Amino acid sequence: MLTLKGLKAFTSGSAAVSSTAKAVSHADFSLSAANLALALAATVTAHTDAVVFTYDGSTPTATHGHVVPASSTVVVEGNGNIQNLKFIRQTTDATVSVTLEV
Numbered sequence: 001m002l003t004l005k006g007l008k009a010f011t012s013g014s015a016a017v018s019s020t021a022k023a024v025s026h027a028d029f030s031l032s033a034a035n036l037a038l039a040l041a042a043t044v045t046a047h048t049d050a051v052v053f054t055y056d057g058s059t060p061t062a063t064h065g066h067v068v069p070a071s072s073t074v075v076v077e078g079n080g081n082i083q084n085l086k087f088i089r090q091t092t093d094a095t096v097s098v099t100l101e102v
Contacts, residue, residue: 009101012097016096017094017095021086024036039102042082051089052068052088052089
């Protein structure tokens with residue numbers, strides 16, 4: 001298993017992100033509520049194009065939130081932040097992967 005800051009990856013999922021915001025709890029990510037409840041950190045990778053994400057409960061737009069450029073990765077820490085993750089494409093549809101760590 002990948003170890004990140006002393007944490008261990010235990011599950012991951014991917015989803016296509018388009019012009020409508022998609023929460024990490026969306027079925028497309030295939031991350032169960034039980035697994036999301038355990039996560040202490042989440043590694044987020046934008047694969048095919050840039051995505052915008054929020055973790056404060058607000059809904060991201062192309063101009064509101066944090067940008068993850070294509071082929072880039074960010075780590076979101078804190079269970080509440082992870083459970084509030086939402087994604088939207090910045091310009092064109094993109095694939096996002098999320099790996100949960102404990």
